[in-house]
Every structure is written in C-alpha cells, then in structure tokens.
Amino acid sequence: MAERLSFNYDREADILYIDTxxxxxxxxxxxxxxxxxxxxxxxxxxxxxxxxxxxxxxxxRKSIFDLPITAALQMAA
Numbered sequence: 639m640a641e642r643l644s645f646n647y648d649r650e651a652d653i654l655y656i657d658t659x660x661x662x663x664x665x666x667x668x669x670x671x672x673x674x675x676x677x678x679x680x681x682x683x684x685x686x687x688x689x690x691x692x693x694x695x696x697x698x699r700k701s702i703f704d705l706p707i708t709a710a711l712q713m714a715a
Contacts, residue, residue, distance in 0.1 A: 642714050647693065654693040658686050671706040 641658035648655070665677040665686060673691035678684065685707060690696070696703050 652692050652694050654690040656688040656690070661687050674705060676707075 644655075644657045646655040646657070647653070661677055664680050666680055667675055667677050670676050670688075675689040675691070676685045677687035677689070679686050688705070688707070690705075
C-alpha cells in the first residue's frame with residue numbers, strides 16, 4: 639500500500655525532507671544527485687525518505703527543479 643508523503647522544511651539547515659514515515663537508523667543512505675540524499679529500506683531497497691540539501695538556493699537558481707526519481711501519485715484514502 640502506498641504511503642502518504644510528508645514535507646518538512648528545516649529553515650536553519652536549509653533542507654527539505656520528503657518522508658513516507660520517520661527515518662530510522664537501519665536505513666541505507668545514498669546520494670542520488672548533487673545534494674539529494676535518499677534513505678532506503680534495508681530489506682526492499684525502496685526509497686522511504688528524501689533530503690534535498692540547500693533547498694532555498696536551488697529555488698533561487700531556478701524556479702523548477704527535477705528530482706532523480708520517478709513517482710506514481712494517486713489520491714490518498
């Protein structure tokens with residue numbers, strides 16, 4: 639079953655967090671693109687969290703940015 643996404647912005651660190659659930663220590667972290675970190679489920683390999691570093695600077699450089707992932711969005715129940 640698909641999880642709802644939550645978006646949290648840490649203004650002091652300038653990081654946007656996109657989560658399906660809170661991070662946990664067993665997750666593996668990989669850098670997908672410049673300053674985009676994915677946290678993966680250690681069993682399935684699914685992306686569970688994204689961290690977009692320097693988020694506000696990305697928006698200042700251009701108004702749209704692409705993430706190096708694909709998604710199938712649908713209405714939440």
